[in-house]
Amino acid sequence: MTEAELLEKLSRIEALFAGTTFEGERNAAANARDKLRARITELLASDPPREQQFSLADIWSVKLMVALLRRYDIEPYRRRGQRRTTLMARVPQRFLDETLWPEFVQLSAELQQYLAEITDRVIAKAVHADATEPAEAPKPLPPGK
Numbered sequence: 001m002t003e004a005e006l007l008e009k010l011s012r013i014e015a016l017f018a019g020t021t022f023e024g025e026r027n028a029a030a031n032a033r034d035k036l037r038a039r040i041t042e043l044l045a046s047d048p049p050r051e052q053q054f055s056l057a058d059i060w061s062v063k064l065m066v067a068l069l070r071r072y073d074i075e076p077y078r079r080r081g082q083r084r085t086t087l088m089a090r091v092p093q094r095f096l097d098e099t100l101w102p103e104f105v106q107l108s109a110e111l112q113q114y115l116a117e118i119t120d121r122v123i124a125k126a127v128h129a130d131a132t133e134p135a136e137a138p139k140p141l142p143p144g145k
Contacts, residue, residue: 006110006111006114009110010107010110010111013103013106013107013110014033014036014103014107033071036072036099037072037073039095039099040072040073040074040092040095043092043094043095044092047092047093047094047095048092049074049090049091049092050090050091050092050093051088051089051090052088052089052090052091052096053086053087053088054086054087054088054089055083055085055086056085056086056087057085058085059084059085060108060111060112060115061085061108062084062085062087064104064107064108064111065087065104066087068100068103068104068107069087069089069091069100072100074089074090074091075089076088076089077089
C-alpha cells in the first residue's frame with residue numbers, strides 16, 4: 001500500500017463516521033470534519049463530557065488518538081505519573097461510543113497494517129530478506145542423553 005492509498009482509506013473512514021455523501025469530492029474530509037464537530041456540539045447539550053482514560057498499546061496509537069481528539073477540539077492530557085501510552089480527555093459518552101472509538105479502531109488498524117508493510121520492506125532491503133517468525137524450539141532432550 002502506498003502512502004497516497006493509505007491517506008485515501010483514512011479519508012473514507014472519516015467520511016463514513018461523519019455520514020457525509022461527498023466521498024468523491026476533493027474536500028470530503030473537511031466536510032466530514034465539520035459534520036463531526038457539529039455533532040459534538042449537539043451531543044454536549046444532552047450528554048455532558050466525562051473524563052475518559054485511554055490506555056493504548058503503543059506510541060503510534062497514542063499519536064493517532066491525540067490527533068483525533070485535537071481534530072474535534074478535545075484537548076488530551078495526562079495525570080502526573082501516568083505512562084506515555086495513557087491519555088485522558090473529557091468526551092461525551094455517546095460521541096466516544098458511536099464515533100470516536102470506532103473511528104480510532106478502524107484508523108488504527110489501517111495505520112498498523114501500513115507500518116507493518118513498511119517495516120517488512122525496509123528490513124528485507126536493509127538487513128535480510130527473511131524476517132519471518134522463527135520456528136518453535138524442539139523439545140529439550142531428557143537429562144543424561
